[in-house]
Each structure stands twice: as C-alpha cells, then as structure tokens.
Amino acid sequence: xxxxxxxxxxxxxxxxxxxxxxxxxxxxxxxxxxxxxxxxxxxxxxxxxxxxxxxxxxxxxxxxxxxxxxxxxxxxxxxxxxxxxxxxxxxxxxxxxxxxxxxxxxxxxxxxxxxxxxxxxxxxxxxxxxxxxxxxxxxxxxxxxxxxxxxxxxxxxxxxxxxxxxxxxxxxxxxxxxxxxxxxxxxxxxxxxxxxxxxxxxxxxxxxxxxxxxxxxxxxxxxxxxxxxxxxxxxxxxxxxxxxxxxxxxxxxxxxxxxxxxxxxxxxxxxxxxxxxxxxxxxxxxxxxxxxxxxxxxxxxxxxxxxxxxxxxxxxxxxxxxxxxxxxxxxxxxxxxxxxxxxxxxxxxxxxxxxxxxxxxxxxxxxxxxxxxxxxxxxxxxxxxxxxxxxxxxxxxxxxxxxxxxxxxxxxxxxxxxx
Numbered sequence: 001x002x003x004x005x006x007x008x009x010x011x012x013x014x015x016x017x018x019x020x021x022x023x024x025x026x027x028x029x030x031x032x033x034x035x036x037x038x039x040x041x042x043x044x045x046x047x048x049x050x051x052x053x054x055x056x057x058x059x060x061x062x063x064x065x066x067x068x069x070x071x072x073x074x075x076x077x078x079x080x081x082x083x084x085x086x087x088x089x090x091x092x093x094x095x096x097x098x099x100x101x102x103x104x105x106x107x108x109x110x111x112x113x114x115x116x117x118x119x120x121x122x123x124x125x126x127x128x129x130x131x132x133x134x135x136x137x138x139x140x141x142x143x144x145x146x147x148x149x150x151x152x153x154x155x156x157x158x159x160x161x162x163x164x165x166x167x168x169x170x171x172x173x174x175x176x177x178x179x180x181x182x183x184x185x186x187x188x189x190x191x192x193x194x195x196x197x198x199x200x201x202x203x204x205x206x207x208x209x210x211x212x213x214x215x216x217x218x219x220x221x222x223x224x225x226x227x228x229x230x231x232x233x234x235x236x237x238x239x240x241x242x243x244x245x246x247x248x249x250x251x252x253x254x255x256x257x258x259x260x261x262x263x264x265x266x267x268x269x270x271x272x273x274x275x276x277x278x279x280x281x282x283x284x285x286x287x288x289x290x291x292x293x294x295x296x297x298x299x300x301x302x303x304x305x306x307x308x309x310x311x312x313x314x315x316x317x318x319x320x321x322x323x324x325x326x327x328x329x330x331x332x333x334x335x336x337x338x339x340x341x342x343x344x345x346x347x348x349x350x351x352x353x354x355x356x357x358x359x360x361x362x363x364x365x366x367x368x369x370x371x372x373x374x375x376x377x378x379x380x381x382x383x384x385x386x387x388x389x390x391x392x393x394x395x396x397x398x399x400x401x402x403x404x405x406x407x408x409x410x411x412x413x414x415x416x417x418x419x
Contacts, residue, residue: 003045004028004128008037015155019045029128042128080114081142082170087114089163098159099125117141130154145169145286145311149293152307156298165293172373176380183384187391194395201402206231209409221412223405266315270343278379283317284348285372292365302329317343334361 004025007017016037022028025042032039087109091101102125106118117138124134132151135142146166153162210228213220220228234241255261270276290311294304305325312318320341327337335353338344348368355364 005043005045006032006039007041008032008039010037025128026126029126039128039130041130041133080117081146082167082174083111084114084117085163085166085170089160089167092160092163098131102131145290148307148310149290152294152299162293165289169289176376179380180384183388187388191391191395194399198398198402201406202227202231202234205406207235209406213409213413221405221408223401224409227402227405263315269314270316274383278376278383279314280317280343280345281372281375281379283312283314284344285369285376286311287321288365288372289369292362292369295362295365
C-alpha cells in the first residue's frame with residue numbers, strides 16, 4: 001500500500017508532520033479529514049509518487065473550453081483570478097475551510113469559466129492537494145506571486161489575510177489599466193481619424209494633385225514635394241516596408257522570449273528615462289508588499305526572500321535581488337545587501353535599515369509598499385497626460401503640415417493662372 005508524507009494543521013492551529021498508509025491520495029486526504037487535520041502538503045513517498053505529485057497539468061488539457069477564449073495571462077488575471085479570490089475570501093471569512101469553499105463555488109457560481117476553474121481546483125483538492133499546489137498544477141493559470149502567497153497563507157493559517165492582500169494587489173493593477181485605457185481612448189480615437197485622413201491624402205489626393213501640377217508646369221512648394229515623394233515611396237515600397245516591419249517585430253518578439261533577449265531588454269528597460277523609473281517603482285512596491293505579507297504570516301526570512309525573488313518580473317532586478325538574498329543568508333542585513341546591488345533607491349534602503357534596527361521590518365516594508373503604490377498612481381497619471389498630449393499634438397501638426405502643403409500648391413497653381 002502506498003505511503004504518504006504529509007504536513008497538516010490541526011483544529012487548534014498546530015502543525016503536524018507525519019506519514020500514513022492509504023490506497024490513494026484521495027483516501028489519504030479523507031483519513032486526514034477524519035482525524036480533524038487540514039492538509040498543507042501531501043505527497044506519496046517514492047520517486048514515482050513524487051514525480052506524479054509535482055508534475056503540473058496544462059490547463060488546456062483539463063479545461064479546453066475554459067481557456068479557449070483566454071488571449072493572455074493578464075486578461076485572465078483580470079477576468080477570472082480577481083473574482084475567484086474575492087469569492088473565496090468571502091466564504092473563508094464566513095468560516096468555511098478552503099476546500100469546502102472551492103467545492104461550494106464550483107456548484108453555485110453562474111459564470112461558466114469561473115465555475116469551470118473552481119471545478120478543476122476541487123478535483124485536485126479532493127485528491128489531497130492543498131490549494132496552492134492545486135493552483136500550481138494548472139500551469140499558466142495562476143501567477144507565481146499568487147501561488148507563493150497562498151502557500152504561505154496555508155503554512156501559517158492566515159489564508160484569509162493573504163487573499164485580501166491578493167485582492168488589493170489585483171484591484172490596484174486593474175485600476176491602473178482602466179485609468180490608462182480611459183485616458184488614452186480619446187487621443188487614440190483622434191489619432192486613428194488623423195491617420196485615416198493622412199492615408200487618404202497620400203494615396204488618393206496627392207497623386208492627382210501631382211498630375212495637375214505637372215501638367216501646369218512650375219516648381220512645387222517644398223512641403224508639397226515632401227508629401228509627393230512620401231506618397232511615391234509608400235505606393236511603390238509600402239508593402240515591402242510593412243512586411244519588413246512585421247518580420248522585425250516577430251523577430252524581436254521571439255528574441256525577447258529567449259534568455260539572452262529577456263536579460264538584454266530588461267536591462268535596457270531600466271536604463272530608459274521614464275520606463276526605468278516606472279519598472280523600479282513597480283518592482284519595489286511588489287517586493288515590499290510580498291515580503292511584508294510573508295514575514296507577517298510567520299514565514300522565515302530565508303524562505304520569504306526566496307519566494308519574493310520568484311515574483312520579480314524584471315530579470316536584471318531579479319538577479320540583483322538573488323545576490324542580495326545570498327548575502328542575507330550569509331548573515332548580512334537586508335538593507336546592506338540591497339544597497340550593494342545599486343538597483344534599489346537609497347530612500348528604500350534607509351527605510352529598511354531603520355526597520356531592521358527597530359525590529360519593525362514588516363511594518364517598514366508595508367509603509368514602503370504603500371508609498372510606492374501612490375507613486376505608481378502618480379506616474380501613471382503623468383504618463384497618460386504626456387501620452388495624450390503627445391498623440392494629439394503629433395496628429396495636429398501632421399494634419400496641419402498636409403493642409404499647408406495642399407494650400408500652398410493650390411495657391412501656386414492659382415498664381416500661375418494670373419501670369
């Protein structure tokens with residue numbers, strides 16, 4: 001009979017680690033439930049069992065209809081992940097265990113995709129997997145950040161608080177995207193109309209105007225010559241330019257997916273004037289909020305740093321944080337380790353040093369996360385204002401240039417009639 005190693009929490013919150021014999025993982029989970037234990041980790045002893053327990057299942061293999069409409073992880077996170085965490089938090093706050101809450105959601109939710117997600121999770125939970133491992137088994141569905149925080153909440157018995165932190169995190173991300181979309185909708189609309197007008201002038205009006213001016217003789221104004229040359233170039237080579245641009249974009253996208261390309265583009269992103277500051281602020285906010293949640297929920301500093309490292313998206317900053325983590329494990333302070341990376345703002349280092357000296361590292365991290373969250377909102381507002389102004393101004397200037405070129409050409413034609 002297979003033997004399973006487990007880590008579970010008792011009704012009074014104590015952690016229990018032991019082994020038991022059961023015909024299957026599902027039977028092992030039932031035995032633990034009968035003993036009043038909530039499994040945190042349950043795996044079959046032996047190489048085959050461990051491999052089977054850790055092997056992630058592609059979400060598309062289990063729920064083909066659920067993810068057929070999912071175009072990106074970001075779109076999924078906003079559409080399903082946030083309402084899932086909100087519903088789960090409400091039920092857990094009412095006193096239900098996580099597994100029972102997921103089972104209830106799989107039966108009661110009306111939204112088909114969300115109900116399908118809960119059904120897939122419940123199938124794995126019923127086999128004895130804890131929630132974090134069930135989420136991880138649906139590869140590409142939940143972010144590493146969410147899985148790590150859920151695992152920390154399960155290990156410390158503070159799952160509800162962790163869910164609230166995740167809800168705040170994804171709500172803030174959704175608000176930023178909505179702010180950008182709302183602020184840029186009108187400039188993008190105006191720019192689209194302007195591009196349509198420009199293409200009409202270049203491909204239809206200018207060739208006829210050129211024919212008229214050539215028949216009348218005389219020299220065209222410089223602005224008209226520029227537009228005519230641009231029109232000729234696009235008419236003869238526009239397809240080549242378009243294909244070349246598409247091939248370049250595809251090549252860059254594939255190169256960006258490679259390890260070297262990811263490192264190079266992430267490093268270049270940090271050096272960009274505005275993007276570098278925005279990426280750094282977003283990374284600091286994510287690092288501070290994640291590490292604060294983990295430390296407040298009883299995760300050891302070493303494990304919290306490793307889990308936080310996996311949530312950093314920028315490879316350059318992730319490497320710097322990994323080096324800092326190694327120094328911390330060797331006995332150096334967190335603030336000193338981060339200062340040697342030269343990647344984190346000095347003010348963040350100073351605030352961390354104060355938190356370490358007073359024994360209030362988690363509150364200091366929470367304060368840093370809050371201030372940088374506000375800084376991100378401010379930067380997003382500035383970005384939307386600058387982009388909207390730049391788009392509208394560029395469209396206005398180009399249309400004005402076309403109008404000047406046409407009017408000056410017409411004026412020259414009328415002047416030629418006088419003579």
